[in-house]
Amino acid sequence: MTTMASAVMALVCVSATLLLLMAAPQPPLYGSAAVLAGLIGGSLLLIAATALGTYWMMSRTLQPVRAISGKLATIRPSNLSERVPLPSHDDEFKELAQTTNQTLERAQAAIQEQLRFASDTSHDLRNPLAAMRTEIEEALMRREEIDWVDTADRLLESVERLQDLVTNLLEISRLDAGVIGQHDLLNLAVLVDGELDHRQSKVRVVRRFSSGVMVNGERIGLTRLLHNLMDNAERHARSTVMVTVEHRGDAPVLEVYDDGSGVPREQREVIFERFARLQDARAKDAGGSGLGLPIARQIAEDHGGTLTIEDSPSGARFVARFPRPAALAAGSR
Numbered sequence: 001m002t003t004m005a006s007a008v009m010a011l012v013c014v015s016a017t018l019l020l021l022m023a024a025p026q027p028p029l030y031g032s033a034a035v036l037a038g039l040i041g042g043s044l045l046l047i048a049a050t051a052l053g054t055y056w057m058m059s060r061t062l063q064p065v066r067a068i069s070g071k072l073a074t075i076r077p078s079n080l081s082e083r084v085p086l087p088s089h090d091d092e093f094k095e096l097a098q099t100t101n102q103t104l105e106r107a108q109a110a111i112q113e114q115l116r117f118a119s120d121t122s123h124d125l126r127n128p129l130a131a132m133r134t135e136i137e138e139a140l141m142r143r144e145e146i147d148w149v150d151t152a153d154r155l156l157e158s159v160e161r162l163q164d165l166v167t168n169l170l171e172i173s174r175l176d177a178g179v180i181g182q183h184d185l186l187n188l189a190v191l192v193d194g195e196l197d198h199r200q201s202k203v204r205v206v207r208r209f210s211s212g213v214m215v216n217g218e219r220i221g222l223t224r225l226l227h228n229l230m231d232n233a234e235r236h237a238r239s240t241v242m243v244t245v246e247h248r249g250d251a252p253v254l255e256v257y258d259d260g261s262g263v264p265r266e267q268r269e270v271i272f273e274r275f276a277r278l279q280d281a282r283a284k285d286a287g288g289s290g291l292g293l294p295i296a297r298q299i300a301e302d303h304g305g306t307l308t309i310e311d312s313p314s315g316a317r318f319v320a321r322f323p324r325p326a327a328l329a330a331g332s333r
């Protein structure tokens with residue numbers, strides 16, 4: 001608007017000048033100093049008015065940006081729940097404010113998750129440490145009559161719990177940091193078979209493997225996934241754990257299932273959350289951390305696969321699906 005007004009004024013001034021020049025006697029052409037001064041003065045005024053108008057208009061237009069950046073400058077980790085103001089008009093600035101708020105929301109969720117994780121971790125570290133402290137204090141109070149070998153055995157249990165927890169925490173931070181080890185084309189059945197040979201199981205472990213099931217993966221990661229599933233299955237099984245490796249369609253699939261009490265349908269996603277342990281497991285083994293399944297799922301997903309629980313006649317049936325290796329897929333085309 002202001003620019004239009006300035007243009008009209010400029011046109012009027014130029015026309016008036018021309019009229020004056022035409023009306024003036026010949027010569028003097030620019031003879032009058034007063035006319036010349038008026039022209040220069042008018043032009044300067046016009047330029048000043050245009051500049052002021054443009055400045056006013058720009059600052060009005062950019063006002064929402066100032067409001068957004070002013071608010072952003074005050075946001076800290078302690079007040080991440082605050083949001084930038086939304087401009088009233090539906091334009092690019094509103095879009096910018098909405099995107100900024102969505103980013104803040106994601107940052108807030110991530111920080112809250114980290115805080116919850118730190119608090120759960122401290123809690124889990126505190127329990128074995130408190131048990132060790134009590135054990136040592138009691139032993140020292142009755143130092144003459146105490147059986148030090150028994151005491152050492154009980155302390156060792158707590159140390160093992162601490163060690164397991166710290167190992168899991170290290171694994172989680174490695175996975176969260178996206179550290180990716182070397183991926184090789186691996187024969188899944190051979191890998192699983194070899195790992196099961198090294199396990200000492202308290203229950204019967206039945207293996208059913210198809211040949212030629214190849215995955216592109218990190219050996220250490222896949223081994224850990226298998227052991228995490230096996231630890232659980234052996235803990236919960238009544239008598240038998242079944243491990244299968246086969247193709248479903250094109251996809252390599254690893255299954256670990258047991259004949260235990262299973263996982264209720266409504267808890268099947270909950271148990272993949274960090275530190276989640278069901279009552280049944282707490283009763284069976286106080287030492288778990290609730291990190292085994294989240295780690296196993298993250299490993300499967302980092303390989304482009306999935307880890308889920310599926311229905312089975314009895315017990316829990318964990319199914320890890322992997323993508324068909326690209327090299328094989330290309331070869332079969």
Ligand SMILES: Nc1ncnc2c1ncn2[C@@H]1O[C@H](COP(=O)(O)OP(=O)(O)O)[C@@H](O)[C@H]1O
Binds near residue numbers: 271282291294
């Ligand atoms: N095979 C299974 N049968 C029944 N419940 C299971 C089985 N595997 C896992 N769960 C449940 O899932 C929970 C989480 O498992 P996990 O993350 O490995 O933690 P942890 O083994 O340390 O308890 C277990 O505490 C248990 O309640």
Ligand SMILES: [Mg+2]
Binds near residue numbers: 232288290291
């Ligand atoms: Mg476990």
